[in-house]
Amino acid sequence: MNNDKIKISTRNLNVYYGAKQALFNINLDLMEKKVTALIGPSGCGKSTFIRCLNRMNDVIDICKVDGSIKVDGSEINEKNVDVNKIRERIGMVFQKPNPFPKSIYDNIAYGPRIHGLAESQNVLDEIVENSLKKSALWEEVKDRLNQPGTSLSGGQQQRLCIARAISINPEVILMDEPCSALDPIATAKIEELIDELKKSYTIVIVTHSMSQAARVSQNTGFFHLGKLMEFNLTEKIFKNPDNKMTQDYITGRFG
Amino acid sequence: MNNIKKEALLKKRYNAEKRFKLYGILSIFLAIAFLFILIFNIFSKGSGAFLKTEILLNINFDQKKLGLNNNSSEKEIREASFDEILKDALLALAPSAPELKQAELVDIVSIDAELEIKKFFLNNRDILNKSYEVSLTLSDDLDQVYKGNFPRDIPEDRRRFSDFQLKIYDELVSKNKIVSKLNWSFLTNADSREPELAGVASSLVGSFFTLFVCLLLSFPLGILAAIYLEEFAPKNKITEIIEVNVNNLAAVPSIVFGLLGLGVFLNYFYLPRSTPLVGGMVLALMTLPRIIIPCRAALKAVPPSIREGALALGASKVQTVMHNVVPLAMPGTLSGTIIGLSQALGETAPLLLIGMVAFINVVPSTPLDPSAVLPVQVYLWSESAERGFVEKTSATIIILIFFLIIMNSFAIYLRNKFEKKWS
Numbered sequence: 001m002n003n004d005k006i007k008i009s010t011r012n013l014n015v016y017y018g019a020k021q022a023l024f025n026i027n028l029d030l031m032e033k034k035v036t037a038l039i040g041p042s043g044c045g046k047s048t049f050i051r052c053l054n055r056m057n058d059v060i061d062i063c064k065v066d067g068s069i070k071v072d073g074s075e076i077n078e079k080n081v082d083v084n085k086i087r088e089r090i091g092m093v094f095q096k097p098n099p100f101p102k103s104i105y106d107n108i109a110y111g112p113r114i115h116g117l118a119e120s121q122n123v124l125d126e127i128v129e130n131s132l133k134k135s136a137l138w139e140e141v142k143d144r145l146n147q148p149g150t151s152l153s154g155g156q157q158q159r160l161c162i163a164r165a166i167s168i169n170p171e172v173i174l175m176d177e178p179c180s181a182l183d184p185i186a187t188a189k190i191e192e193l194i195d196e197l198k199k200s201y202t203i204v205i206v207t208h209s210m211s212q213a214a215r216v217s218q219n220t221g222f223f224h225l226g227k228l229m230e231f232n233l234t235e236k237i238f239k240n241p242d243n244k245m246t247q248d249y250i251t252g253r254f255g
Numbered sequence: 256m257n258n259i260k261k262e263a264l265l266k267k268r269y270n271a272e273k274r275f276k277l278y279g280i281l282s283i284f285l286a287i288a289f290l291f292i293l294i295f296n297i298f299s300k301g302s303g304a305f306l307k308t309e310i311l312l313n314i315n316f317d318q319k320k321l322g323l324n325n326n327s328s329e330k331e332i333r334e335a336s337f338d339e340i341l342k343d344a345l346l347a348l349a350p351s352a353p354e355l356k357q358a359e360l361v362d363i364v365s366i367d368a369e370l371e372i373k374k375f376f377l378n379n380r381d382i383l384n385k386s387y388e389v390s391l392t393l394s395d396d397l398d399q400v401y402k403g404n405f406p407r408d409i410p411e412d413r414r415r416f417s418d419f420q421l422k423i424y425d426e427l428v429s430k431n432k433i434v435s436k437l438n439w440s441f442l443t444n445a446d447s448r449e450p451e452l453a454g455v456a457s458s459l460v461g462s463f464f465t466l467f468v469c470l471l472l473s474f475p476l477g478i479l480a481a482i483y484l485e486e487f488a489p490k491n492k493i494t495e496i497i498e499v500n501v502n503n504l505a506a507v508p509s510i511v512f513g514l515l516g517l518g519v520f521l522n523y524f525y526l527p528r529s530t531p532l533v534g535g536m537v538l539a540l541m542t543l544p545r546i547i548i549p550c551r552a553a554l555k556a557v558p559p560s561i562r563e564g565a566l567a568l569g570a571s572k573v574q575t576v577m578h579n580v581v582p583l584a585m586p587g588t589l590s591g592t593i594i595g596l597s598q599a600l601g602e603t604a605p606l607l608l609i610g611m612v613a614f615i616n617v618v619p620s621t622p623l624d625p626s627a628v629l630p631v632q633v634y635l636w637s638e639s640a641e642r643g644f645v646e647k648t649s650a651t652i653i654i655l656i657f658f659l660i661i662m663n664s665f666a667i668y669l670r671n672k673f674e675k676k677w678s
Contacts, residue, residue, distance in 0.1 A: 056563065056567060059562075085569070087568065087569035091568070092563075092567035094563060094564065096560055098558070098564040099564075100579050101582060101583050110578070111568040111569070111570075114569070114570050161564070165567070168568065168569065
């Protein structure tokens with residue numbers, strides 16, 4: 001992992017919800033065009049952590065994020081940094097599929113439209129088609145692009161959300177338990193997709209499924225009670241973790 | 256032993272369930288029964304007003320008596336008096352009547368009969384010097400007799416028509432000269448002191464203007480206030496106070512808004528009294544909280560995941576709200592708005608205070624003309640002594656209910672349409 005390029009790095013990252021501290025001194029490096037899995041028991045701060053990376057925690061009034069987050073070496077955790085620009089570069093896919101109340105086409109076209117990425121209808125059509133192809137949804141929906149996004153099945157909706165995230169060509173995709181609301185077949189499809197997407201994007205995935213982390217990721221971080229207990233190559237974490245707690249967690253002794 | 260106890264307990268539970276169901280069905284039945292009685296009562300009283308009784312009278316368009324000739328201009332005809340030929344035709348019904356009774360004969364038609372003949376003549380200029388059968392509005396007393404609303408067997412001195420008039424009327428009925436027609440003039444005439452001529456046109460148009468002004472003011476203001484309070488305003492003491500007060504405002508008796516309108520719009524800004532403009536402004540004040548509250552509830556019901564989805568794509572706060580949240584909140588907002596407006600349509604008290612209770616006998620042409628509104632018309636007519644106004648009152652209620660049903664159905668239609676689209 002040493003000869004990879006670092007895409008995002010956090011230093012001394014502390015997060016507070018009011019008086020309660022949710023994250024303690026997180027120092028973590030995310031490698032470019034690799035999948036990094038974050039595992040840990042519920043409430044350990046994994047989701048809070050990835051929501052820091054695209055400043056989604058700004059939405060929560062009582063949330064305070066301290067410390068340094070650098071993307072390609074430049075600081076993003078500062079007041080004067082435009083969050084909309086950051087979010088254009090760092091996309092996000094949520095736990096529950098959340099398509100907009102619009103047609104399939106407009107769901108994908110929304111991002112390019114607000115960022116002015118398409119000068120003409122043809123270019124927009126192309127972006128929509130490419131995004132849907134990249135998220136392996138094109139074949140299933142190409143004949144019904146005008147139907148509402150909510151008419152799709154759960155797994156299709158989640159792939160639609162992934163297509164929506166990549167429609168504005170981000171550099172990083174954050175995935176917050178993207179498969180927790182899906183059945184095993186839909187999960188398998190999303191995992192395949194992640195494998196494909198890592199060729200072009202840096203991916204961070206929060207997951208509760210140890211096997212999923214083992215299958216899709218190259219690096220894995222283990223969080224516990226707001227602290228990063230261990231961060232290493234996935235293979236190392238699952239085969240021979242340094243930390244006793246990590247060992248206990250992945251073998252199912254707690255969590 | 257234990258089993259028997261359990262059986263008994265089970266039976267008790269089932270009985271309780273049955274009783275509860277019964278109470279529910281009973282209360283629904285009662286509610287429907289009351290509604291049915293109310294509607295039946297209004298319809299049986301009011302349906303008569305949609306029919307009018309007319310008399311077929313043979314009129315001789317005598318050139319000399321009219322003072323007209325074949326080349327008379329329209330202006331001359333309008334200025335001519337048709338009273339004499341009308342009187343002649345009425346007197347011909349009982350040629351041997353003593354002079355004292357002649358006034359009673361003239362009274363069997365409406366006071367507008369002369370105008371009706373004039374109108375008929377204007378449309379049929381070639382009947383000069385000829386006799387022609389013209390259909391004229393009967394006086395409201397005989398109209399009520401014809402509709403069976405007035406008992407004929409009470410003593411003469413206690414009714415509004417004489418035995419002589421009744422005799423003539425019965426003769427006309429037996430000759431099939433009394434006919435019943437659809438009463439279009441009820442919808443096209445303005446208010447009048449004569450029940451047979453009174454119509455709802457002025458209050459219908461007044462209600463329309465008033466609601467229009469009300470919608471124009473309250474809808475944009477209400478929606479913007481709701482969106483700001485719900486999506487953008489910081490959650491602090493001030494917004495909390497505003498929220499509490501908006502909710503209180505919805506519970507303020509409507510007459511208080513009338514007082515406010517009187518004090519501010521009329522006495523301070525000197526806006527024209529009795530007009531739909533001021534009426535609409537007063538009703539807008541009353542409707543505002545009734546739009547803000549459902550709109551905020553609808554916005555609150557939009558799942559936060561939609562907002563996060565848009566924000567995560569780099570949409571600004573305004574884009575997120577306007578493109579994704581507001582469209583989802585629209586069905587709830589619109590149906591709330593329409594229900595607020597239908598409450599405004601039925602509102603009387605605040606309008607009385609700003610002078611919309613005046614007797615208006617012309618149809619208003621702009622929101623700046625004095626006018627009545629439907630519920631005030633109901634109130635005005637319900638206070639009138641003439642029997643003819645009883646059915647007019649109920650008929651106006653029917654019209655009001657008709658519009659309320661249309662508006663509420665539209666609200667339901669909108670809700671279903673949008674909900675089907677996005678769920």
